[in-house]
Amino acid sequence: MENYLMYVLVxxxxxxxxxxxVILTINNAIQRGAANTFSGIFGIATGVFIVSVLSATSIGVILATSAVAFTAVKLIGAAYLIYLGIKMWRAQAPLNTHVELKDKSNIKCYLEGLSLTASNPKPILFFMSLFPQFINSEGSYVAQFITLSLTFCLLVIIIHSGYAFLSRFAKNKLLEPKGREVLNKVSGSVFMCFGVGLATSTK
Structure with missing residues (x-):
């Protein structure tokens, strides 16, 4: 495998x-407990691994060559992002500043992170473009592919955990009614913008 450290940096x-x-992780870290936050992160990492596997299969080739297939998957992913955005935007902040936040089930948070990543076709094309740059044609393709995929997943867990840890510093301020309202509006707007951007983008 060539230039592994460069791959890690990229x-x-x-x-x-x-x-x-990242937005989902930050939102969970501020408004939910640690278990929910890390469930979401592991869901995202699982989604990344699934996407990386798909990128090395015929499905990745189909998405890269078929405009119809790419558009269909892209629109599904965009619709899901917009749905999450609307859900966050409409979330109501509690009137009681000291109200205890009710965590979601860890499975629900895990599936939310998983579906968020797996429903977006862009990462498949990203991996298809990235992996060949760092794979030695003379080595074992499977071994190198697994190493690159697991490295990416591990970095997802580490970096998202860092975002979650830093977000906890702002938790008390953002959990005030006004702060939660702003957070929900901003997070919802970002998700809807990502959804619209994905729906209107081209290859």
């Missing part, structure tokens, strides 16, 4: 860039 910068997954 992957880390990609993961750290604000996107739907």
């Amino acid at each position: 992957a880390a910068l990609t993961i750290a860039s604000p996107g739907p997954g």
Whole structure:
């Protein structure tokens, strides 16, 4: 495998860039408990692994070559992002500042992170473009592919955990009624913008 450290750097910068997954992690970290937050992160990491596997199969090739298939998956992913955005936007902040937040089930948070990542076709094309740059044609393709995929998933867990940890510092301020309202509006708007951007984007 060639330039592994370069791959780690590129992957880390990609993961750290604000996107739907990062916003979901921050939102969970501020408004939910640690268990919910890490369930969502592991869901995102699982989704990334699934996407990386799909990128190495015929499904990835189909999405890369078929405009109809790509558009269909893209619109499904966009609709899901917009749905999450509307859900966050409409969430009501409690009138009681000291109200205890009710956590979601960990399974629900896990599935939310999983579906958020797996329903977006863009990462499949990203992996299809990225992996060949760091795979040695003379080595074992399967071993290198697994290493690159697991490295990316591990970086997702580490970087998202960092975002979650830093978000806890602002938790008390943002959990005030006004702060939660602003957070919900901003997070919802970002998700809807990502959804619209995904729906209107081209390959």
